[in-house]
Amino acid sequence: MTLPKDTKPGAGSTPPPALSARLRRWLPVAALVLLMALGFAFGLHETLTLSNLIMQRQELAGFVGAHLGVALATYLGLYAIAVSLSFPGASLLTIAGGFLFGWVLGGVATVIGATIGACAVFLVARSSFGELLTDRAGPFLARLAEGFRKDAFHYLLFLRLTPIFPFWLVNIAPAIFRMPLPAYALATFVGIVPGTFAFTFIGSGLDSVIAAQEAANPGCAAAGNCRIDVSALVTPQLLAAFFALGLASLIPLVLKKLRTR
16 A cells, blocks of 8 residues: 555654744743743742841751751752842842851852853753854854854953843853853853852851841841841942952953964
């Protein structure tokens, strides 16, 4: 028995290759956007407040003291998820890490969690729309991408060290320029170390600030209305130091161009 010429076994049972490729390309970013929308819809971003941290500090500190490994792994996972979903309040979460675990242990866990979350966003962006945008880029963006790829590590290190560009944007931009994942992960890990440890150091001293507020306004910690301005803790001198570190990361690029000339 022969089949008609216009009939193939299994015809209509699988989607066309082009449609299947598009689904594979856009499914990760769709899942990420859906999770992000659900997080905002349930108000998870509103729980990352200094008031909640102050009110629950005793319970959190007790849990950390009794189950340090579990608490540290939970914090690391939550930080990675928060970064991958581009949730606001990363600075506050970093301060919480220093407050709960100390500036050394909290800083290490934060750097690892942030790097994992950033790499997740990078991979989603690269697989979904990074290649598409690069292929359709004009001559200017093509030249910019080529220059970025030549010294991608130092450029990304500069972007990580200087607190000018949003963290989520820096996660996505290298994917458009087809930066290799190992270089991206290393530049991210190294670049966020100074800022992370600065904020965890601030968090490690938060208990003394709360004690001073309690002395001036008894009961404010339990009520969650202690007047602590996190933005006031981030001084212009600290930001200037980050910017100076970012400029220092560009020194190898300047020396390389001088040598070629």
